[in-house]
Amino acid sequence: MKNEASTSHFGKKALALAVASAFVAASGLTSVAAQAQEQAAADIETVTVTARKKVETIQDIPGVVNVLSRKQLRANGTGDAESLALNTPGVVYSETYAGASSPRITIRGVGDDDFNPNGSASAAIHVNGVYQGTNGLLNGQYFDIDRVEVLKGPQGTLYGRNATAGAVNILSKRPGFEFGGYIDLDIGNYGTYRGEGAVDLPVSETFLVRVAGMYESSDGFYEHLGTGPLTGFSYTPGVIAAQEEVAAQGDWGGADRQSARITAEWEASADTLVSARLTVGKDDSELAIPDVSADNWAEYAKSDAFFLNPQDPALVEFANALDNDPFTVYSNVLPKLDSDQHALHLQVDHDFVSGMTGTILLGYEALDREYETSDNMPIAMADYGFENDFSQFTVEARLAGDLADNIGWLVGAFMLKDDIDFGTNLRFLNSGLWQTDVRTDYQQERDSFGLFASSDWTPVDWFTLETGIRYSSDEVTFKGQTKNLDPYGVYGTPPKFFPAGEVYIGVPIDPNAPLLFDESLDDSEFTWKVSSIFTPAKQWRLYATVSTGYKAGGFDGSTILTPQEALPIDSETLVAYELGAKYRSDDGLLSAEVNLFNYDFEDYQSTAKLMVAGASTNVRANVADATIQGAELAFTLSPIEGLDIRAGGSFISSEIDNFQGEDATIEGNDLPFSPDTSWNLAVVYATPISEQFTLRTQLDASNTGEHYQTIDNNDLVDGYTVTNARIALEAEDWEVALWVRNLADKDYNVGYFPTTGLTPDTFLKGAPRTFGVNFMMNF
Template structure:
């Protein structure tokens, strides 16, 4: 497209009403799609930038846009689609379009504009309207993230059907995300290979340790469901979560947001920035979160002063169970995080964005409750009552998580339709945590974890992906990460204190490519391959300290303590994907795909008690089939996905030959199901609108083969569902907006989420299977014409008692009704 001159002209209309016209010389019809990249910014500036990019004229009055903010536009769209996206949520809409499609007239509409939102994602490493992506993708924009109260990846549970989390016995700081039933059997320790690949600004987070990292000042979150072995590589057998943070806008702007709620909860967030010069922009974001603990500690109860007995003799050399006293509101957050983003436009074709990030978390480690004494008559029970929000413990465990990172993205347009991208980052983490997984003061297996993690990654891509007859992308990826982690266990059961000291170094290299061929205007075929080479080195030692002289470690674990190991693991994998997509018309398309992927093999990172547990296990592989349909037209949008997966070399923890627990390849599994999403504008008036969004996931998972030395475990496990695989999950959202005179408007959102029954482990007993639950959340916000708004929120407003996880007699209790108010100011 030739570059032409642009100008902004002030035009006079009747009755002395000023009209601004952003004019570009017309050079081509405005029905074809083109690439847009417009940051969120004040609406008047965004319209100028849009007109320049699209070579069109846009007419509007100054009063119409004053004090309003445009959303970001990114992707290959028609000018009308791009303008509708830019105007979404502003109260401004497209009133008319000239016959030649070169002049757009704007006017006041309802509070969010009559045009449907065109959601643009980068899920497949290119910008595209979500309705045209041949994969199951869910995108949540920054406004919805804030209104739904999502502050981390774990907050996607109950907001996106099919997403779940399992904490297993590693405590609430060690979450295992699952999507479509895959991931709940992962290793909770930091050296494992998660099935869900979490990315933040394009940087892969190598460990489950990052599930709880804070996410704030977000542009959007994208969730890809199902294996993504071609473009994303290993450890994506469940899917991918992409969190995209905001960058500098063209003009200076920002916001401050403060909220407070019950249980002494407070949260503050602010971000601001813009262009410092023509070629340099900065954005700073800060977040602090405190309080919110809803559990009440009752101390050690009847177990205060307890010591183990051997042969009827109390072992007085063993420290007695201590009583820490009572404590209200346990589980408080204590977190602060900051991010600085710098954008350098070296030339019109070359941009470098650098992000520096750090967070500090000193919160309470949320504790498990235990069944009441009448239902749990064991030595572990310290006198529990029926109140699920009270617990007994000999310690009130806290944690310390520190994360630091630096990442950069370089984009360069080599020539028309040829783009070069480099994404790289380094990150380090220190974590200490502790707990007692049985929800009791009795130190049966009380743990203390000390971990140091680091990672560095680099990806380079060359692509021609602007919607031509033949589009393609090729790239290379390198990752190195390390985990040094010590696990100290205090056990009255083993009558000792013992350590596992681990050091793991891992390197992964991959090359990949994908090509899209538009056979006709309606049929598109895609194919891709990815080759990966993994190497892992794993060293460690096991030490039984026997501080009290009564250790039964060797007899308990049928081994001899004081051993060390030094193991290596290497693996190659070739994954691929084939996709066919058929566009029935501009609003309706169908696709079908077949793909393969894998979860990297490696080593157990939990409690290494015997040498047998130190041997590597093989990579887990998946073969996936999926078909889907997309229908987006006017006020209505719908998507349907049907999928079927088969897994081999399933990785899980089982009984090994020496009767201890260890991770290995335990067999095969299958999952199948349906994802459904429907969105419709139920009412669209001059001053009001009402939107309904309904999504649901139906899942059937089954372990088809199980390998174990225990015949009873095999019989009990084959045919069971996978851990973290609820049969039904659903989310219903109603959002109402009404505009008042003078520029005021009110937004109300009601969300109802249902989470089906799920277990937290293989060969689960009934006391490891959590019951279904349904949560109701609300958010109400009144916005003024002066750029400030006040809001109120409530979660689980029906105060339902629910347990996201059961671990025998120990229970992880969900939050009761929480509510609060907030104030937000935009500038």
């Protein structure tokens, strides 16, 4: 039992958390009917979320905020960030060769086509309030989640740099006041085992500790066939080393990751709470191997295969061995991840006598990662090696209070310092492209600073005006070198097979003269936001917002082959306009929302073929202006007791304007990762079968429309729908469930890279049908 003193600050925090959790349920993202049963007198207007760094109801936020509970994420999703897209319309999840260890999150067509560690995503990811400078940090902390808040639209005021798409706040569970915890176990096909759990260890009435952990392993759903018919192949026998045999591995692509977190909360005084979190993670997972199917090899062979002769006897034998099963793969590389991650967060909250509140939040993140990836040919045509050493330190300080009963304010400052040492090897060793190994080593340092303020004024009960402003600055240095290692001494030799004749296509770097680069960037921007909220009736909120967003400038982290490719990229900015309406019935059985938005981009950042300083190069740069218009619809309905229906849809039209590169046909193209339509649907029915047990069934589907992954629009990813099902027997403290993901065994792509004449089209596949059993127990 807690004494009166211990209930002061911890009690207020616990109450706020309980109220927030209740509102998540009432908002329609969990069962409204169940909430009504548990709280017959529930007042849905008083419960809160913390999406905008203050206590407020989700109804009073002038924009779309999707709140996802841990139970919802695990019911139809996965143990990683893909579950965000499965539950949120307008969010696209995609992968690169690094797989789930470096996901790309796109919101409303605003995302990022760069997976290098020095590139910043457009959707600002925060874990327990701490900004994550690279998405490579995300999945190592994606466990023991209390809830996830997805804010859509630019968040340039409170979240600052790199929030042009929105912000994603991942909040882990806090320690409890009494001993207890949970165990959550999954066992599935493909040798899948996933365990997650936590235990609360209250040391005293004023010092609470929570220990949480996660372990995941699987065999993978690929069948690795080795180098197969291309064992011994050499592009130039006697000069280029023959391909060594890599034995067939059988099952491949399995997960092998572990994470742990210790959370401690200390009530230093009745008005001061100190929270600390230490997170460690290790990921030794096997990475995806792209497949060459018989069909796409046939397309490649009848095209101008610039660097390989499809009639070569070894390649003919290889073609005859191919099938159209996307999960039977040949490879000369066994791509694996070796990743270690550490995070330390410290937060101090204080309530002043004047009613003002203060928060100081410090965060340290570190990621040490190496991985190899393979092209889809089982010879060393275009294999890649990556080494990432990333660290960052952040500080955020905020003060908030009220000037009067109807005026609230918040001011704050933010500082980030990150250091990135990374290297890449491009191994074009056994092809007619370069026949060499190109090594680039980079060093990037960034100092970022921000000042922000926001206020809200409610002159009458039915109207609120909100304003915000932020100043952000970035200073970045970027230096390194690229070497042409030329292991075979064939630099300058024309390829022996090339449809245009003996034309030399070589690395523009002499083996005896490395390319050195040393550049810097000094960038700053003001962003602002103005919004108004009208309340014509208790059930309705109408809002209008005008805001700006800012994605900081930086540098291209791909292999630097020319001095022009090392030049700085300017910041990307946009102006966003939004109109919306929210409705929630008095009984909480129906809620609905509609949002209309228009984005105008300037200096849009992307990778394209450009003329930079008089030279033609393929580089990430400011390539265009762009526009996005769209609408989002969502509703939740509980028509009868125990039945919950939730659905949402996103409709987007995007266009590249005023393209600045060489290919004028790009003007008018779609933006990457901006499907015209996407939608989510979930139907959940819970029925009591006795006084002790409830049977809960769920059927859900998530659709991602066809879209492109680059502004060239030559890499169309077909639309797909993933359907999941789950049935659970629930008791008060435990449940057992059977689950199926990708129920229809849909063949779909989470990444696609079209041929450039070097290799056939490359596809990264989504998981096939998986199924298993889940056991969860609270204690």
